Amino acid sequence: MVTIGDIARAAGVSRSTASYALSGKRSISAQVRQRVADAARELGYTPNAGARALATAETRVVGLLAQFHADEFAPAMLQYMLGVSDTARELGYDTLLVTEADGARALRRITDSRMVDGVVLLNVAQDDARLPLLRAAPQPGALVGLPGDPSGVDVFDLDFAAAGRAMVDHMHRLRHRELILVSQPEHVVERGGAYVWRLQDAVVQQAAARGIGLHAAFGPSRQPDVGRDLHALLDAHPAATGLLLNNEAAAAALPSVLHARGLRAPRDLSVIGRYSDEFARTFSLPFSSVESAPDLLGEMAVRHLVRRITDPLARDEPHVLRLVPPELVDRGSTGAPPTARTAGPGTPPDPHGQGGRP
Amino acid sequence: MVTIGDIARAAGVSRSTASYALSGKRSISAQVRQRVADAARELGYTPNAGARALATAETRVVGLLAQFHADEFAPAMLQYMLGVSDTARELGYDTLLVTEADGARALRRITDSRMVDGVVLLNVAQDDARLPLLRAAPQPGALVGLPGDPSGVDVFDLDFAAAGRAMVDHMHRLRHRELILVSQPEHVVERGGAYVWRLQDAVVQQAAARGIGLHAAFGPSRQPDVGRDLHALLDAHPAATGLLLNNEAAAAALPSVLHARGLRAPRDLSVIGRYSDEFARTFSLPFSSVESAPDLLGEMAVRHLVRRITDPLARDEPHVLRLVPPELVDRGSTGAPPTARTAGPGTPPDPHGQGGRP
DNA sequence: CTGAAAGCGCTTACAG
DNA sequence: CTGAAAGCGCTTACAG
Numbered sequence: 001m002v003t004i005g006d007i008a009r010a011a012g013v014s015r016s017t018a019s020y021a022l023s024g025k026r027s028i029s030a031q032v033r034q035r036v037a038d039a040a041r042e043l044g045y046t047p048n049a050g051a052r053a054l055a056t057a058e059t060r061v062v063g064l065l066a067q068f069h070a071d072e073f074a075p076a077m078l079q080y081m082l083g084v085s086d087t088a089r090e091l092g093y094d095t096l097l098v099t100e101a102d103g104a105r106a107l108r109r110i111t112d113s114r115m116v117d118g119v120v121l122l123n124v125a126q127d128d129a130r131l132p133l134l135r136a137a138p139q140p141g142a143l144v145g146l147p148g149d150p151s152g153v154d155v156f157d158l159d160f161a162a163a164g165r166a167m168v169d170h171m172h173r174l175r176h177r178e179l180i181l182v183s184q185p186e187h188v189v190e191r192g193g194a195y196v197w198r199l200q201d202a203v204v205q206q207a208a209a210r211g212i213g214l215h216a217a218f219g220p221s222r223q224p225d226v227g228r229d230l231h232a233l234l235d236a237h238p239a240a241t242g243l244l245l246n247n248e249a250a251a252a253a254l255p256s257v258l259h260a261r262g263l264r265a266p267r268d269l270s271v272i273g274r275y276s277d278e279f280a281r282t283f284s285l286p287f288s289s290v291e292s293a294p295d296l297l298g299e300m301a302v303r304h305l306v307r308r309i310t311d312p313l314a315r316d317e318p319h320v321l322r323l324v325p326p327e328l329v330d331r332g333s334t335g336a337p338p339t340a341r342t343a344g345p346g347t348p349p350d351p352h353g354q355g356g357r358p
Numbered sequence: 359m360v361t362i363g364d365i366a367r368a369a370g371v372s373r374s375t376a377s378y379a380l381s382g383k384r385s386i387s388a389q390v391r392q393r394v395a396d397a398a399r400e401l402g403y404t405p406n407a408g409a410r411a412l413a414t415a416e417t418r419v420v421g422l423l424a425q426f427h428a429d430e431f432a433p434a435m436l437q438y439m440l441g442v443s444d445t446a447r448e449l450g451y452d453t454l455l456v457t458e459a460d461g462a463r464a465l466r467r468i469t470d471s472r473m474v475d476g477v478v479l480l481n482v483a484q485d486d487a488r489l490p491l492l493r494a495a496p497q498p499g500a501l502v503g504l505p506g507d508p509s510g511v512d513v514f515d516l517d518f519a520a521a522g523r524a525m526v527d528h529m530h531r532l533r534h535r536e537l538i539l540v541s542q543p544e545h546v547v548e549r550g551g552a553y554v555w556r557l558q559d560a561v562v563q564q565a566a567a568r569g570i571g572l573h574a575a576f577g578p579s580r581q582p583d584v585g586r587d588l589h590a591l592l593d594a595h596p597a598a599t600g601l602l603l604n605n606e607a608a609a610a611a612l613p614s615v616l617h618a619r620g621l622r623a624p625r626d627l628s629v630i631g632r633y634s635d636e637f638a639r640t641f642s643l644p645f646s647s648v649e650s651a652p653d654l655l656g657e658m659a660v661r662h663l664v665r666r667i668t669d670p671l672a673r674d675e676p677h678v679l680r681l682v683p684p685e686l687v688d689r690g691s692t693g694a695p696p697t698a699r700t701a702g703p704g705t706p707p708d709p710h711g712q713g714g715r716p
Numbered sequence: 717c718t719g720a721a722a723g724c725g726c727t728t729a730c731a732g
Numbered sequence: 733c734t735g736a737a738a739g740c741g742c743t744t745a746c747a748g
Contacts (some may be wrong), residue, residue: 001472001496003725014735019727026728029733046470050417051725053408054740061473064455068440075433075640082426085457089464094473097422097455099443106447112404114359115419115452138359223642252641259617282432283610284581361741372719377743384744387717409741412724 002043010039061094063116065103067123071187073221073248079278080144083298084120091306104129111137118305125192140308142301146194150321154304156297159323160195163290164202166326167244167272168210176242176337178213180233182250186218199246219250227253241337245273252283266335277329287333290326360401368397419452420663421474423461425481429545431579431606437636438502441656442478449664462487469495476663483550498666500659504552508679512662514655517681518553521648522560524684525602525630534600534695536571538591540608544576557604577608585611599695603631610641624693635687645691648684
């Protein structure tokens with residue numbers, strides 16, 4: 001392989017001069033700089049990453065710890081991963097992907113061995129076993145997902161509580177009086193998937209505050225189970241006029257369920273989901289939704305992480321906890337409930353539509 | 359950080375002895391070995407990856423180059439990625455994920471800098487710009503996807519031609535006489551997505567050989583476009599009794615389309631797709647399909663890659679080109695065509711069902 | 717069975 | 733503006 005020694009020899013300078021000429025870290029005569037640059041280009045020189053890491057204690061690699069659980073909807077995870085990976089690259093970092101089941105062990109391995117300059121944790125649980133290790137690690141960490149104890153790391157997540165309130169308020173403004181909420185599977189909650197109950201609790205409280213009847217249920221993450229459950233819920237609560245979905249699989253299953261029942265949204269049922277626009281487009285989901293913003297969250301996490309890595313001042317700044325406010329993307333699946341519409345003939349279908357992306 | 363010097367000092371031996379004791383690469387007295395092991399454990403020693411890579415010229419990292427195109431169905435990619443990543447870890451390797459749009463540039467970067475010991479390319483095109491670079495790289499490479507020129511690398515892919523023939527033959531045995539094939543978008547073909555026409559050509563030829571009428575079309579990778587196209591195809595070819603799908607988005611859209619038309623598979627239409635079982639379960643697709651085996655292909659690619667990396671003999675073995683034979687997973691969506699069934703009353707619905715996974 | 721030393725390819729004070 | 737040298741933390745011939 002071609003080393004900096006080869007460049008130095010070809011340019012007729014010392015290795016240190018070659019190094020400085022390439023890095024620009026001290027002033028070099030234009031002549032020499034040109035000779036070094038030419039030599040590097042001609043010989044196709046790329047610094048050896050291991051050697052550079054050893055000398056500088058910087059790898060320019062970030063770790064990305066993803067966790068895949070059998071009872072979660074895997075495709076949603078990909079968008080977070082791409083948000084992280086693409087942003088990292090934009091900032092000059094590569095991404096070490098870790099999908100190992102034992103995330104704590106993996107985290108220790110990549111941090112102890114100094115394979116990475118920082119770590120992004122995905123799918124963070126309430127009491128995440130990886131967190132104590134991350135706090136103890138010399139590298140900074142950023143989370144996508146809000147844990148019980150967010151200290152010592154930068155945390156980014158959708159504001160699920162605000163999302164729940166926004167869903168209820170939107171339905172309330174349209175005069176809905178009875179709603180169904182389908183959350184992720186209960187297993188997710190038991191494993192510490194706090195976002196499930198953060199949204200659910202907010203929905204429950206806001207519904208109570210608004211005098212709205214609410215039926216909250218956990219839904220499976222697989223088809224056809226989730227479709228069957230949706231049917232059962234609609235059977236059980238015929239007076240419900242609005243459906244809130246904090247469950248990607250349920251959203252994907254709903255078109256068939258509605259079709260089978262001869263229902264249309266928003267004519268017969270108003271629907272709001274919680275998923276990404278990319279997800280909606282991929283599966284053609286015609287339902288308004290609170291944008292889960294996976295790419296944005298991944299990007300925010302990496303930007304903050306890299307700032308902490310590179311900026312010596314940022315290193316000791318207080319950690320941030322940023323909850324992205326919910327944005328309701330209007331796809332026209334909400335309107336006045338059937339009864340209200342018959343009762344008040346002049347009522348427009350969505351007088352308070354929040355707009356969102358077109 | 360704790361280095362091997364710290365271990366050596368704590369154990370009262372030289373650094374080389376500590377290193378040998380840890381690696382077991384030469385015989386060490388039981389006493390010393392124990393003292394070193396204790397010291398390493400107590401101090402929480404993990405070798406510095408950069409230093410080790412510099413000394414051994416091995417990183418124990420494989421590069422994973424994924425490519426995401428706007429007109430392809432992204433969720434399918436995740437399973438290949440997990441197949442690679444999980445297998446790599448099982449073999450003691452970490453995975454550097456590259457999602458950069460300019461795959462060739464990225465490949466050069468990670469190979470030239472010696473960040474990886476080998477590379478897996480996903481989504482390989484007929485005339486893939488990354489291939490010349492990979493052949494010129496000092497590290498071995500493995501592909502998932504068959505390029506026009508497979509020399510210099512190990513290649514793994516589904517046997518799409520055999521898959522096409524199997525689809526047609528299955529329909530032929532059931533006495534279907536007119537079929538529709540929906541492929542991936544034409545853009546994928548233009549970009550060099552050879553698997554599209556490998557399957558399509560085989561279907562066309564086999565249909566001709568069997569005297570079966572065939573209507574081949576490219577389908578969009580997005581909803582609702584693909585659903586609309588499916589409707590148009592079924593409208594245009596009312597006599598077609600079988601539908602072959604080499605397009606994940608089309609498969610995901612089909613249940614709604616069938617429902618909207620009041621059709622049931624296999625009663626009114628026999629259907630065979632080409633996607634993974636994981637995909638089928640996630641979206642509850644009730645259609646028999648040729649398994650695309652993403653996890654298996656990712657695993658095979660990594661196993662061969664690691665063998666070439668670690669086994670000095672394997673290094674110079676001839677490169678392999680392995681096409682995984684298609685396996686038809688029977689989900690009960692094929693049967694005799696409606697006309698044949700009325701014609702021959704005693705005909706069982708699927709006399710030659712290939713079984714496959716239950 | 718063990719140790720002193722060289723070397724992997726960089727970067728960066730130190731010295732001029 | 734430039735060079736000789738030290739050092740990052742490992743591994744591994746070389747020598748005993």
